[in-house]
Amino acid sequence: MSLPIVASAVGSGLEERWAPSSDLPHALVLAVLAAATLGLALLVLELVRTGRRTRVAVSLVLVSGAAALALLVTAVLRPVRVHERATELGASVVVLADGSRSMDLREGDGTRRQRLEAALTALDARFAKLRTRRLAFGRGAAVPLDVPSRGASSPKGPLAVLPATSSDLHAALESIVDGSGELPRAIVVVSDGRLDRPGPSELEAQLRAALGGVAVPIHTVYVATDDPRDATLRSVRIADAVVAHQPSTLTVEVACTGGLECDKLPLRVYELFSDEPPVERASGVAHVDSGRAELTLEVTLDRAGKRILEVELDAPVGDTIPENNRRFITVDVARDRVRLLHVAGRPTYDVRALRSWLKSDVSADVVAFFILRTRTDDVAAAQDELALIPFPVDELFTRHLQSFDAVILQDFDAEPYGLSVHLVRLAEYVRQGGGLIMVGGPNAFVAGNYASTPLAKVLPVGLEGIAADRAVDLASFAPTITKAGRRSPVLEALLGLVGEGLPAMPGTNVVASARDGATVLLAHPTLRVASGAAMPVLALGEFGSGRSVALTVDGSHLLQFGTFAADAGGRAHGALWDALLGWLMRDARFEPAVVELDGGCIAGLSATLRLRAVFGDEPVDAHLTVASMGNGAIVRTESVRLDPDAPATAAVRLGALAPGGYTATVRLDHGGGSAPSRYDFACEVGGDEWADPRPDVERLRAISAHTGGVSVDPADVRSIPTPSASRVVSERRVEPLLPPWGWTLGAAVALGAHWIARRKAGLA
Amino acid sequence: MLLTGTRELDTRRKSALARWSAEVVRRTSAPSVLAPRSVRADSPALIAEPFVVWAGAQAPEALTERELLGLKRYFGLGGVLFVDELEPDAGAFLAGAKAELARVMPDLSPIAIGEENVVFRSFYLLRRAAGRVAKAPKLEAIVRGGVALVLFSPNDLLGALAREAGGVHPFEVVPGGEAQREQACRLAVNVAMYVLCSNYKDDQVHAPFLMRRRGEKK
DSSP: OOOOOOOEEETTTEEEEEEOOTTSOHHHHHHHHHHHHHHHHHHHHHHHHHOOOOHHHHHHHHHHHHHHHHHHHHHHHOOEEEEEEEEEEOOEEEEEEEOBGGGGSEETTEEHHHHHHHHHHHHHHHTTTSEEEEEEESSSSOEESSSOSSOTTSOOSSOOSOOBSOOBHHHHHHHHHHSSSOOOSEEEEEEOSOOSBSOSTTHHHHHHHHHTTOOOOEEEEEOOOOOOOEEEEEEEEEOSSEETTSEEEEEEEEEEETTOOOSEEEEEEEEOOSSSOOEEEEEEEEEOBTTEEEEEEEEEOOSOEEEEEEEEEOOOTTOSOGGGGEEEEEEEEEOSSEEEEEEESSOOHHHHHHHHHHHHOTTEEEEEEEOOOOTTOOOOSOGGGBOOOOOOHHHHHHTSGGGOSEEEEESOOTTTTTOGGGHHHHHHHHHTTOEEEEEOSTTSGGGGTOTTSGGGGGSSBOOTTOOGGGSEEOOOBOOEEOHHHHTOHHHHHHHHHHTTOOOOBSOEEOOOOBOTTOEEEEEEEEEEOTTSSEEEEEEEEEETTEEEEEEOOSOGGGGTSSHHHHTTTTHHHHHHHHHHHHHHTTOGGGOSEEEEESSOOBTTSEEEEEEEEOSOSSOEEEEEEEEETTTOOEEEEEEEEEOTTOSSOEEEEEEEOOSEEEEEEEEEESSSOOOOEEEEEEEBSSTHHHHSOOOOHHHHHHHHHHHTOOEEOGGGGGGSOOOOOEEEEEEEEEEESSOHHHHHHHHHHHHHHHHHHHHHTTOO | OEEOTTOOOOHHHHHHHHHHHHHHHHHSSOOOOSSOOOEETTSGGGGGSSEEEEEESSOOOOOOHHHHHHHHHHHHTTOEEEEEESOTTTOHHHHHHHHHHHHHSTTOOOEEEOTTSGGGGSSBOOSSOOSSSOSOSOEEEEEETTEEEEEEESSOHHHHHOOBTTTBOSSOOTTTHHHHHHHHHHHHHHHHHHHHHTTGGGSGGGHHHHHHHHHHHO
16 A cells, blocks of 8 residues: 655656555554644644743744654654556457347448448547457357457458357356456447347346446447338247147247338248258238237147248338348257057067057057958958958048158058058158158068059168069078167167177068168178178168168067067067167167257358267267258268267358258268268348347447446447556565654654753643 | 976867967968967977967966966066866866966956957957857956956867867857857957957057947947
């Protein structure tokens, strides 16, 4: 603690001044000075009240008293001479620029981004003598403004960060005051005011929470003021919990701004698929009143997982932002229960085992149809004595097909029961996200008349080139586990129970090679396909948005009952089928890798996917493919190395993508390939940021008003007050004027002289 | 055919098992082994297939420890046992079999099942349990988790099914004659279909149809 008494410049920036000893608290110094002043005043009062003394005597008492008090004070304060080298340091100021996508909306002759960049330049000039940190806000914590954050395709110029898909000023303010760095003396926010947080209600409380009690003025610079002429899908909302096969309410808010005339605006909702054209799920007409309309539509989605919906608005003429008439939303569809259609060509032990397992799964809702009687069977009874019902093939495969999550065709001949005519629809069902399992037997695969049908194209094994008389091989064999099978999460539980060996199967359906992209988990030990490879016995495939499984044997029941099964208590059958159905339903337990979008996707700007291997214990190459939904056109392929032990994910930059839905699939290369993991996502031009293009100047003004800042137009940046500079000492030397005993001695002598003077003047 | 202790099935009824298989193949789409074989309760071969018939005319000998273990493992894996009384008037085998099976599954006891049970509509719509005699209209069953593990037939079903070379039935069926024999065949087919399809005909999708057909028959 030092109180400046005198300050003066001393050569080369070194300043000299007097100060009391540094070991004295400030309060004590003040108390001493106050006591001395009081003492002097009492002395004067005493002289006035006792009167009738010579002027010389009074002067002697007064001077000696003052001297004694002064020396007494210096004895306590022990003055020192301080030599200091100091500099003036400009105040710390944070300039927080809006890094969101709404900055790319038009404003006047340019864009809001251009006005923001001009404002930043003006602020640079205004704060030239201050220490300014330039940050951007958008999603999460504030990020440095001048360092490209995500890739080379980031915009150039002062705002060199990729536009964010949100405008979270709240999180940015929190990161500034919570950080370990120096607290700024002022924050300048440059924005259009269309913020996600803080919202318009209870703004002051939100600001207080964001700033954590730190008093810092927030000045605002509004870069947009005009409401554009625009018809927009302001919001598209769907219930948090969307359940497959059950209708959900989609609420669409439509708005018209900037004086655009709107009345009845038609809109449609589509569901996107990987290789199939979009399917319309709902439509309606929004009746705009006072610039706004809300429309509720009922949408039923049948496939679980992440589904992409496209909402399209027919905007009137004069709309200046057509990009916000089309929105893509990702809907996370959950399953109440997995709905399965189990169709079996005849009752066998294999059918029995599968049915028992399916019915024991409380999460599965099974609709089963078994062919119990063929046309050649002699039932020896009238029809009304039978408990048999007609197989409703037409009804099942037309009206109800989409209500099932997966279809299991077990040893079922397509021809005699009229399924052949529905195979086109069944193949389309798979491509649109349905699951299919074909289980072997005398009436399956080629023997079941599926060769050269549309369904054959969505099976993971080929059926071409196999003569009818060799469609089934009755020789007993034990399937071999392929390298891909050993490394697949699909067989992990089964192999954990049975080890390397599998029971001998009573023959197999003969199939051709696995299709491109299919994964063979089990193979025949002796039968070969045309290429010379082992014939697939269990194969997994991805077709469009759906998946299919081919199991060419009808002996999986031997994993449930029999001498082989007994060692594992019959649990191996359940382990296999749980995995097959789980994989079919995209259960995360059976996905070898995880793919996710990093920070959303803005059409036209670089997007990043993050990849992580979740199965296996060795580093592995991952092959990523990104394809457009609808036509399946591949837009990007990339290979990266994934390390299961590394906590970080691998990032793959996709470059700029056009608006629309995309399917990313990643396949791990274990030497034998792996079933792909898949991730659907959408890219929008503006997204939420353009859904409401109106600037919100009032919000910026309110933020400034609540924090003691000012709100200005970019042209008035000069009116923003600059905080005063700070003084920083870089060198300091202290010299005592006298040693402490010298001051004490002087005070004692002065007190003695004063006592003598008082006695001579007749005072006590 | 399940064998326990030292007893074997009488020669004339051995043909019943082949007849049973043949009727299943002739009447339904289900495959079946046309030459059924015998298996001992204490043999590892017991768990080769999940359906076994146990029949007798006298009280069975007490199950040995090995036989008990074999049957416990069989039921643990989900096997189904059909127990047939060949001397319904005496009923000693059925009573003894129940007592022995109580040692295998001490926590479960038999219950009577009639036409409301899925066994009576797994292929044919049946109103009562048939056999060589018509002692009782119902079967009994030991049920776990809604699934019958053991079915008890009190009416000598094998006696009604037995057919020797030349198509001669060695046992007369009373009191219903050949019509009753046909009903016994149908019950045998239903039991086989129950083993293969479990409670398939209990599925909700079949319910309205079967209720309507039952109503029409009444």
